[in-house]
Amino acid sequence: MEVFLLWLGLAIIVGVAANSRGRNAFGWFVLAVVISPLLGGLLLLAMPRGGLDVKVCPECAEKVKVFARKCRYCGHEFAIANPPPLPPPPLFTHRDYDPPVR
Ligand SMILES: [Zn+2]
Structure with a gap:
């Protein structure tokens, strides 16, 4: 259960980080939940800022x-x-x- 909450928490962080970079917060949150927050965060960092x-x-x-x-x-x-x-x-x-x- 704790792992699930940690997973969601990290996914929310990815969403917030995406939002601050001018990207779709909810879309990135869902992506982070599905593919894992770590991969989602790395993918977000790999994207050019602001696009x-x-x-x-x-x-x-x-x-x-x-x-x-x-x-x-x-x-x-x-x-x-x-x-x-x-x-x-x-x-x-x-x-x-x-x-x-x-
Ligand atoms: Zn203006």
């Missing part, structure tokens, strides 16, 4: 989730939930372009 699912807020330069519509630090609203690699701005807009006169 690739963050973008930098243009207003406050804080890291927020890619799919966030609103910055949780400053409240900046993102236009669309687009991934971070934005296309470069066009060299000219259609307003600058004068169509050829026929």
Whole structure:
């Protein structure tokens, strides 16, 4: 019984550690229970911190989730939930372009 409680306790620690690294706490808790807290913890440590699912807020330069519509630090609203690699701005807009006169 003590082993089971220890197992659960360690799995909870893995979940909390996952949450502090910007990952799904419950998912990691379940993973740690299933594959063992030790393996779960090692796997979590092997993962890059924060992962690739963050973008930098243009207003406050804080890291927020890619799919966030609103910055949780400053409240900046993102236009669309687009991934971070934005296309470069066009060299000219259609307003600058004068169509050829026929
Ligand atoms: Zn912000």
